[in-house]
Amino acid sequence: MVEMVREVLENSFVEQYYNQAHSIIPQVNQEDDPKYNEKKELIKECQEIVGTTHSEKPPLNIAIIGLPGGGKSSLLNTIFASFSTDRWKDVVQFGSFGTLDKQFTTRFKSFTKDVYYKPTDTYLMPTFLDMTGFEDDDSANTLALLELVFAGKIRENEELTRAKKFGFNYFIRMGVCHRPVDRIIVVCTSNPNVNLPTSFFNAVWKAKKKHTEIPVYGVMTFRDKYPPDNERVKVKIEEFRMCLALPQYRFAHIINYCDDIDSRGVHITTTIPSLDVPVLHFMKQVLNPRQDDPRKKHDRKMDILSIFAFIFAVLAFIYVLLISNR
Ligand SMILES: Nc1nc2c(ncn2[C@@H]2O[C@H](COP(=O)(O)OP(=O)(O)O)[C@@H](O)[C@H]2O)c(=O)[nH]1
Ligand SMILES: [Mg+2]
Structure with a gap:
């Protein structure tokens, strides 16, 4: 028993918030989910951590990056559902990574709290940048693109592929268009048959070093299909954490909202607190204030x-x- 707990904690601190059978039973009424009250408490804690607009601080900017198909857009929708007691929504378009357009276009889209959160309250919920179209390489171009995004020197919806042609100067001429990135979340599938994009991770690591050590967090998705007790998944998790030097509290192996875990489609009308609780515990870590966070205006x-x-x-x-x- 002791051995099992130790192994589980070695993986990720969120392990303790999933039940060991890896089963999630979506309830038609979210109140019937055993984790409903814990979810509500965690939302409150996240709200307290970020504070309100009265503090005059800007909200944190969180970049979600990874290779196509890793579950980035789904993770965003999962995070948004976890901050809500209404229902899951497809705020971010997901699952279209296979189309030609998406595969060859690198761009980002930002999601401010106005699009995913209650417009009526003043909590400084973070802004998320969903980035699409990176490849597994650590070429000078990829590095330059990442640096520009991290420094806040890229326009929303700008096709980053154009930078590959024109290089740095193109974007420098375009000017600074959003605030620099405060946190990076690298997302990757735990499917052991998909190779870890180690060259891309290398590029992320090098690019973030140039920007006063933006903290990097890691999320592995598809926990429902590739649970952590599978030997090959374990190896993949270890490699992922090693590549990005992720301590336990900066890593989570999670399940996203998806049809695979909710074949009845219950999440169209409600949320699934058992999915949300581990994600909220992880988000609490991401949102925790740091010395180098943007200061009060x-x-x-x-x-x-x-x-x-x-x-x-x-x-x-x-x-x-x-x-x-x-
Ligand atoms: N079973 C399962 N499917 C997932 C999970 N996360 C994402 N998916 C599916 O994987 C596909 C790709 O996800 P997407 O969010 O578009 O990946 P992106 O290209 O990184 O943005 C979609 O069909 C999702 O429904 C997960 O945790 N479990
Ligand atoms: Mg996507």
């Missing part, structure tokens, strides 16, 4: 004011010196 104003005051004091001092030497 007020503080920035104060900074500028104090620089002016300092310059003024130095000039006044020089002036007094000059006068007294005459």
Whole structure:
């Protein structure tokens, strides 16, 4: 028993929030789910962590990256459903990674709280960037694209493939269009028959290093089909965590909302708290404030004011010196 708990925790801290049989039974009424109350508590905790607009802070910018088919868009819809006690919604288009258009177009789309959260409250829920179309390479182009996105120098819906042709200058001319990224979540399937995109991870690692160490988190999806007690899945998880140097609290192996776990389609009208609870525990870690998070706008104003005051004091001092030497 002790051995099992240890192994399970070695994988990811969210293990303890899934039942060991890997079974999720969607309830027609979310209140009937055994995790309903825990979900409501966790939503409150996340709201307290992010604070409200009164703090004058900007919301965090969280980039979701990975290769096509890894479950990025589904993860976003799952996160949005976990923040809601209404129902799951397909806010982000998912499952279209196989089409020609998506495969060859690299772009990102941002999802602010206005599109996925209650418009009526003032909590600073984060902005998510869903990025599509990366390939498993760590070429100079991929690195340049990632750096531009992390630095906030890319336009929404801009086709990133164009940067491959024109290089850095193209985007520098276009100017800064959104805030820099505060957190990176790398998403990947736990299907052991799909290779880990290690070259891409390498590029992510190099690109994030240039931006004052943006914290990287990792999510593995398809836990329902490829559970962590499968030996090959275990190996894949270990490699994934090693590639991105992910400690337990920055890694989660999760199940997304999908037809495979809800064949009756219950989630069209409600949420599934048993799916949400592990995701909310993970999001709590992601949202936790850090020293390098964007500061209050007020503080920035104060900074500028104090620089002016300092310059003024130095000039006044020089002036007094000059006068007294005459
Ligand atoms: N069974 C299962 N299917 C999933 C899971 N996550 C995503 N999918 C499915 O995998 C496919 C690709 O997901 P998508 O979110 O579009 O991946 P993306 O290309 O990384 O954005 C979709 O058909 C999803 O329904 C999961 O955790 N379990
Ligand atoms: Mg997608």
